[in-house]
Structures are given as C-alpha cells and as structure tokens.
Amino acid sequence: MTTLLGRHARNFVCLVAFIVVAACSSPQPSGAAPYAAIVQDARTGEILHAENADTRLHPASLTKMLTLYITFDEIQRGRLSLDTLVTVTKNAASKPPSRLGLKAGQKISVRYLIRAAATKSANDAASALGDHIGGSEAGFAKRMDATAKALGMRNSTFKNANGLTANGHLSTARDMNTLGRRLFYDFPQYYNIFSRRSTDAGVAQVRNTNSRFLDAYTGADGIKTGFTNAAGFNLTASAERGNVRIVATVFGGASTAARNAKVAQLLDLGFKRAPANAPTNVPPVPSYSADVEAALMAQADPLPEVEGGAGKTIRLQTAVAKSPRPVTRPDAGKVAAAEVAVAAIEDSIAAALAEAVGGPAPAGTMDAQAVAAASAAVEPPAIAPPPARPETLVAEVAPESAPEIPAEVVVAAAPEVVPEPGTLEAQAVAMAAEPTLDAQAEQFAALPDSALPGDELMVTEPMQVAAVLAPAASAPPKRNAPIFDRVADAPQARAVEEPVVIRLSTSNARHWGVHLGKFNSRSSAERLLLKTQLAESAILNDGLRKVVQRGGGYDANFMGLTQDQADLACRRLQARAVQCFAIGP
Incomplete structure (x- = not known):
C-alpha cells in the first residue's frame, strides 16, 4: 500500500516538474520596451x-x-x-x-x-x-x-x-x-x-x-x-x-x-x-x-481666418523681367542757363537782321519800346528820385585830329531826374539822348571847310563822322542784341533744391525698433518686412527695413523709430495677429 502511494506521489511530482520546465522553456514577452x-x-x-x-x-x-x-x-x-x-x-x-x-x-x-x-x-x-x-x-x-x-x-x-x-x-x-x-x-x-x-x-x-x-x-x-x-x-x-x-x-x-x-x-x-x-x-x-x-x-493661400477680423493676402511680383539703364537726370541749373543762352542768341540774330534790312523794329519787341521811348515827348514815369544827370552833354573831338566844334553842336538838356542805373528806364533815356547818325551828319555838313581834318574824311561816311564826333571813352560799345532783355527771357533765380532723403537718421531719439521674428533665409525676412510695411505704412514708413544675420538665422527688424512709434507699431501688428516686440536702445 505504501508502495502504491509512493508511486503515485512520484508520478505527481514528475508531472509538476514537467509542467514547470515546459512553462519556463516557452517564449514569454518581457513587458519592457527596448532601452x-x-x-x-x-x-x-x-x-x-x-x-x-x-x-x-x-x-x-x-x-x-x-x-x-x-x-x-x-x-x-x-x-x-x-x-x-x-x-x-x-x-x-x-x-x-x-x-x-x-x-x-x-x-x-x-x-x-x-x-x-x-x-x-x-x-x-x-x-x-x-x-x-x-x-x-x-x-x-x-x-x-x-x-x-x-x-x-x-x-x-x-x-x-x-x-x-x-x-x-x-x-x-x-x-x-x-x-x-x-x-x-x-x-x-x-x-x-x-x-x-x-x-x-x-x-x-x-x-x-x-x-x-x-x-x-x-x-x-x-x-x-x-x-x-x-x-x-x-x-x-x-x-x-x-x-x-x-x-x-x-x-x-x-x-x-x-x-x-x-x-x-x-x-x-x-x-x-x-x-x-x-x-x-x-x-x-x-x-x-x-x-x-x-x-x-510657394505662394500661400489667402490668409486664414483671424478672430475678430478677416485677412487679406498681399502678393508681390518680385521677378525682374528687364533692367534698363536709368536715364541721366538733367541739372536744372544747366538747363536754365542753356535756355537763356539760346534766347539771347535768337534775339541777337533777330536784331542784326532788322538792322541790316533797315526797317522798323517789330512791334512789341524791346527795340521798338526803346525807339518809342526815345521819340516820345512824355517823360518816363519816375520810379524813385535818382541823382541828377549833367546839365549839358558836349560832343568832343578827338585830340589833334578834329577842329573845334562850334557852340551850335552843344546839345542842351533840360534838368530832369535820372532813373536808377541798370533799369529799363535808364537804358531808354541813354538811348534817347544819344544823337542819331543823321543828326551827326547834318552837324558835320554845317561845319566850315577849314574845320575839316582833310580829304580823307568824307561826309558820305556817317560812321566815320560819328567816330570823330563821339568821344571814345564815353560812347558805349554797339550791340547787335537788344539794349535790354525782355523780362520773360531774364534768367530766373535758381530755386534752392530741397535735399532728397535717402537714409533716415537714427538721431533725435530714433533709437527704437520693432522685431518681427527670426527666419531661415534673408529673402523670407525681407519679404515679411516689405509685406508688413505695406500693410502698416502709416506707422512703419518712417522706419528702416533691416535684416540682421545672427545665430544661424536672419532677424527681421524695423529700425529708426521713436519709442512711441515702436510701441504703437507693435500694438497695431499684434492686433492683426502679427507677433512682434519693441527693441530699445
């Protein structure tokens, strides 16, 4: 009996051992992930x-x-x-x-x-x-x-x-x-x-x-x-x-x-x-x-919805089709001087032609005005009381070449006010006072034969007579151009050119700026700066777009602003869902 019980006990132990060995030998998940x-x-x-x-x-x-x-x-x-x-x-x-x-x-x-x-x-x-x-x-x-x-x-x-x-x-x-x-x-x-x-x-x-x-x-x-x-x-x-x-x-x-x-x-x-x-x-x-x-x-789709407002995409055409050479900007002063010179040449040519033909000066020109002033009995209107002119005007003969001229040659001039030198009235008066060629010829013909310098001086040569009668020092040189220029042709005072601002100074408390973020490429930073400046031109037009390479990227900044401008710009940009912060000095 004992032997039978012992046999059963041994079988049971063997069975348990077999089960344990089988369980241990079968693959089991560890439950831990790789480390x-x-x-x-x-x-x-x-x-x-x-x-x-x-x-x-x-x-x-x-x-x-x-x-x-x-x-x-x-x-x-x-x-x-x-x-x-x-x-x-x-x-x-x-x-x-x-x-x-x-x-x-x-x-x-x-x-x-x-x-x-x-x-x-x-x-x-x-x-x-x-x-x-x-x-x-x-x-x-x-x-x-x-x-x-x-x-x-x-x-x-x-x-x-x-x-x-x-x-x-x-x-x-x-x-x-x-x-x-x-x-x-x-x-x-x-x-x-x-x-x-x-x-x-x-x-x-x-x-x-x-x-x-x-x-x-x-x-x-x-x-x-x-x-x-x-x-x-x-x-x-x-x-x-x-x-x-x-x-x-x-x-x-x-x-x-x-x-x-x-x-x-x-x-x-x-x-x-x-x-x-x-x-x-x-x-x-x-x-x-x-x-x-x-x-x-690639170009993004229209801006996504933003709470409290709608977005708008600004698309920029940045590709350059052609780049023509810029035209040289003319100098305003040189252009004005050239126009005055051309006008003077035209007037000189017109005066020379008119004198050669011998006809009257065209109506409305300054020559016609001078002739009218010389022949008019009415004195020109006085502008300001000028110094008195000499009471008499005497035509002197060149030394050792001309005889004495009788008293009839002396031209008496009534006392009158002399216009201010250099004005139109002064030039007109001077022209009127100068004896004409015909008057000089008549004066010369009235002289006695003994007063003539010689046969080489002929009455038929009025220009030579004028040379003898007129003093060399006091006679003004003859001009082919008008005696005085037209007012319209006078060179205008050159306007003072206003300076063109090409760079905004950061002085006068403009040491602040606005930082919009850091970018992987310079083009990305520049595109955002331009896009933001177009959207907020009222605030950022006074600023300078500046891209700074730093820390492996490119910072997009607006510089040259005052503190108030920088703070206002940031508040407006943040209201439009654009991240930014002000940069102080």
Missing part, C-alpha cells in the same frame, strides 16, 4: 554618452516636438500666426487620449493648439495642427520627413503628427536629441512653452505632463515626454546650470519615476563631463532639398 539613451552638450553639440542611440524605436509623443517645430516654422514664414483659427478635422477629433476634447468642425486658434500639444501632449491638438498645415495626415507626414532630413535626423520616418504607434513611425534617441536642441536654438522665442507647469488651452486649463521632472531637477526647463505600450516611457530633457546646457534623451523607461530618475542621472553625468566654458556652436540653418524648398516658398 536607448544619449547625452549631449547643447553648446558644442558634443556627445557625452550614448547607448543604443541609433536604434530605430517608437518615439511616442516625442513626435510632437517635430510637429511643433514645423508649426513654429510656418509662423516664421508668415503663413500662420498665433491667432490663426484652425478648423478641427474628423481625423483630429477621433484621436484617443491624451486629448484636449476637440470636436469636428470646431474652430480654435493656433496658440491654444500649441499649448495643448506641448504641455498636455494632446493627440487631437497635434493632429489638428498637422491636418491644417499639411492638408491631411499623409501630407503632413511627408512634410515631417522632409524637415527631419533637413535637420539631420537621418534615421527617422513619420506617419502622423501625434506619435501614436504606426507601422514605419520610428526614430532614434540621437535624432530626438537633435530635435530638442534645435527647438532651443532655432525658436528661442517659443521655447518657454515647454517649461510651463500649466497653461490656458482655450477650452480648458491643462497641466504639463513633465511637471514632476521640472520640479525635481534643478535647472530643468523642458522638453517633452512620451508614452505608448510599444515605446515605454520616453523623455527628452534639457537643463541649464551656469554656462552649461545639457540635453538628454531616454527611450524605453519602465515607469515615469524610473524614467525621470534615469534622465536625472544622465544629466548629472553631462554636467560632470562638460567643460565650464565652451564655445557655442549654433546649429546651421536647415538645408532643404530644392524641390522641398520650392514647395515651402
């Missing part, structure tokens, strides 16, 4: 520690860092603003938790979607951004792949904007660390969103999923958590102590606490190994392929 980690000096880009850093794994919600990077880039390119209203698609509204609770057809501004995706890690908010920018989930995935390649993320491919598990949606610890460093350097104006413990997401107040780590680790200021069953607990963190900034990424943590502890350990390792003083090597501007860059720079 990967990397530590990097954010200043220099040097890798301080790496473990499975290039293994392609599920990134989970670390994907949202790339979604936000592309959103910031769209804002910088001017195709989005923080107040742009996004219509939630059915695809976005159907995403599982974590969620903001968006409904299909609902409209919500970009700023709230950014806050929800960055802090609460809301899948519906991230998908709403992706669908709006890419047109669809697949379209945005292509944009994500192109941007990842331009940023140097060589082992990443993406299928959605939120990071939910999907075939082919994979990345590495190295690539995600690269992306975290890029967010800090490429968009410092938005980086503070990752350190907020809570924020207003429009439809709800949301808390940061990374609050525990931010509160526990000194110097931590971001960046993003992630979790799925396939990925485990992921985290890309950044912290700064003194002059040192470290970025670390962990994939495959067993729990939130274990992940946070591991990241803290890695950051401590980074601060220990990184030098206290090291040069900052800012990452270069992303280099997109030609076709991708052409698509990104």
